Amino acid sequence: MRTPSDGSGRHWRFARAPHRRPLIGHAHLLARRPLEFLTSLPALGDLVELRIGPRPAYLPCHPDLVQQVLLNARVYDTGGPVKEKARPILGNGLITSDWADHRRQRRLVQPAFHQARIAAYAEVMRDECAARARSWHTGRVLDVGDEMQALTARVTARALFSTEMAPHSVAEVQRSLPLMVRGAYRRAMDPTGLYARLPLPANRAFDAALRRLQALIAGIVGDYRRSGVDRGDVLSALLAARDEEDGGGMSDQEVHDQVMTLLLAGVETTASALTWAWHLLAAHPEAEARLHAEVDGVLGGRTPGYADVPRLGYTQRVFTETLRLYPPAWMYTRMTTEPTELGGHRLPAGADVLISPYVIHRTPGLFARPAVFDPDRWLPERAGEVARGSYLPFGGGSRKCIGDVFGMTEATLALAALASRWRLRPVPGTVVRPRAEMSLTAGPLPMRPEPR
Numbered sequence: 001m002r003t004p005s006d007g008s009g010r011h012w013r014f015a016r017a018p019h020r021r022p023l024i025g026h027a028h029l030l031a032r033r034p035l036e037f038l039t040s041l042p043a044l045g046d047l048v049e050l051r052i053g054p055r056p057a058y059l060p061c062h063p064d065l066v067q068q069v070l071l072n073a074r075v076y077d078t079g080g081p082v083k084e085k086a087r088p089i090l091g092n093g094l095i096t097s098d099w100a101d102h103r104r105q106r107r108l109v110q111p112a113f114h115q116a117r118i119a120a121y122a123e124v125m126r127d128e129c130a131a132r133a134r135s136w137h138t139g140r141v142l143d144v145g146d147e148m149q150a151l152t153a154r155v156t157a158r159a160l161f162s163t164e165m166a167p168h169s170v171a172e173v174q175r176s177l178p179l180m181v182r183g184a185y186r187r188a189m190d191p192t193g194l195y196a197r198l199p200l201p202a203n204r205a206f207d208a209a210l211r212r213l214q215a216l217i218a219g220i221v222g223d224y225r226r227s228g229v230d231r232g233d234v235l236s237a238l239l240a241a242r243d244e245e246d247g248g249g250m251s252d253q254e255v256h257d258q259v260m261t262l263l264l265a266g267v268e269t270t271a272s273a274l275t276w277a278w279h280l281l282a283a284h285p286e287a288e289a290r291l292h293a294e295v296d297g298v299l300g301g302r303t304p305g306y307a308d309v310p311r312l313g314y315t316q317r318v319f320t321e322t323l324r325l326y327p328p329a330w331m332y333t334r335m336t337t338e339p340t341e342l343g344g345h346r347l348p349a350g351a352d353v354l355i356s357p358y359v360i361h362r363t364p365g366l367f368a369r370p371a372v373f374d375p376d377r378w379l380p381e382r383a384g385e386v387a388r389g390s391y392l393p394f395g396g397g398s399r400k401c402i403g404d405v406f407g408m409t410e411a412t413l414a415l416a417a418l419a420s421r422w423r424l425r426p427v428p429g430t431v432v433r434p435r436a437e438m439s440l441t442a443g444p445l446p447m448r449p450e451p452r
C-alpha cells in the first residue's frame with residue numbers, strides 16, 4: 001500500500017485488490033459475489049485498483065474522491081462496455097449520451113421535472129396507490145416485488161403519457177418492461193456479446209418486448225406531435241422544450257430515446273427500494289409503529305396527495321434510510337476521456353471508474369453503526385453528521401438522477417397510502433438476500449397483507 005499525495009497535499013491510500021486471476025482479473029468476484037467483494041475493499045485503501053478482464057478499473061472508496069469523479073463529467077464521462085450494450089436499447093438519451101450532448105439534452109428534459117409538473121404527476125401517484133391498496137386481500141400472499149414493479153410501471157407510464165390511449169399503453173409498459181430489464185441486465189453482464197445472439201426463448205421475448213415498446217412510443221410521440229396539445233405530462237413537456245442556447249427542440253427520435261430511458265431508469269429503481277422498505281418495516285416493528293402513527297395522524301384515513309408529502313417526515317426518513325442500506329443503483333460507472341490523476345494516482349485514458357453507493361453507505365466511519373436501520377439518522381439535527389459525498393443513492397454532479405424528486409414523492413405516497421390500510425407480514429421461512437442485478441433487488445418477496 002502506498003500513500004501518494006495529490007495537489008492538495010493530502011495523502012491517499014492506494015491499493016490493488018487481491019485475488020486477481022490471469023486474463024479475467026476480478027471479473028469472477030464481481031460476477032459471483034459483487035457486494036461482499038466490493039465492501040471488502042475500502043479497508044484496503046481510499047482508491048482501489050481492480051481488473052475487469054484486461055481493463056483497469058478503479059473504485060474510489062473515500063467520499064472526497066467520489067465527489068471529484070462525479071463533479072468532473074468531462075474527464076469522467078459516461079462510457080465503458082456496459083453503456084455500449086445499453087445503447088441499442090436506450091438509443092442516445094440522458095444515460096447514454098456523452099458529455100457534450102448530455103448538457104444540451106439535460107437542459108431540454110429538465111422542464112418535465114419542474115415542481116409544478118411533479119404536483120400534477122402526484123395525482124396519478126395518488127390514484128394508482130389507492131387502486132393498489134384496494135386490490136389487496138386479507139391473508140392472500142403476494143409477491144411484494146411484483147406489486148411494487150406494477151405500481152411504479154403504471155405510475156411512470158401514466159405520468160409520461162396521459163392520453164386516452166393510456167389503458168392500452170400502460171398495460172403494454174407493465175407487460176414489457178420487466179422482460180426488458182431482465183434482458184438488458186443479461187446483455188450488460190455478458191463480456192462476449194454472444195448471449196444476445198443465441199436463439200433462446202428469453203432472447204425472443206426480449207426482442208419482441210423491445211419492438212413493442214419502441215412501436216408504442218413512436219406511435220404516441222407521433223400522435224402528440226400532430227395534436228400539439230400540452231396534456232401536462234412528461235411527453236408534452238419533452239415535445240415543447242426549446243433549448244435556451246440555440247432555440248432548437250428535440251427530434252422525434254430524440255424524444256423516443258428519452259422516453260425509453262425514463263422508463264428503464266425510473267420504474268425498477270423505485271420498485272426495488274419500495275420492496276426493501278416493506279421488508280425493513282416488517283423486520284423493525286418499532287419503526288413500523290411510528291410510520292403507522294404518522295400516517296394515521298396526518299391522513300386520518302384519506303388517500304395521501306402531493307400536499308401531504310412535507311408532513312410525512314418519518315415516512316420520508318424511512319425511505320431515505322432504505323436507499324442508504326439498499327441503494328437500487330448499487331454501482332454506476334464512468335470512463336476517463338484522458339489521462340488524469342485521482343487520489344494522487346495516475347489513471348490512463350479509457351479506465352473504468354466504479355462508483356458504488358452500496359460500498360460508501362456501509363463504510364464504517366462514514367455512518368454511525370452503518371448496518372443498522374435507523375431512519376432518525378436523517379432527522380435535520382442529525383443529518384448534518386453525514387459528510388458530503390457519503391450519501392449517493394441518486395448520484396451527483398451534472399448526471400444526478402433527474403427523477404429524484406419524482407421517485408421520492410412516489411415512494412412517500414406509496415408507503416403512506418398502503419401503510420394506512422395494510423401491514424405486510426413476512427411469510428415464515430423466506431430468506432431475503434440482496435441481489436446485485438440491474439438494480440439491487442430483494443428477489444421474490446412473498447408477504448401477507450393484514451388489514452389495519
Ligand code: HEM
Nearest residue numbers: 094265266269270328329332393394395399401402403407
Ligand atoms: C428511488 C428511485 C431512483 C433511484 C435510486 C435512482 C438512481 C439514479 C442514479 C444513481 C442515477 C445516476 C447514475 C449515474 O450517475 O450514472 C440516476 C440517473 C437517472 N435517473 Fe434515476 N433513480 C431513481 C428514480 C428515477 C425516476 C423515477 C426517474 C424518471 C422518472 C429516473 C430517471 C433517471 C434518468 C433519466 C437518469 C439519467 C440522468 C442524467 O444522466 O442526466 N430515476 N438515477
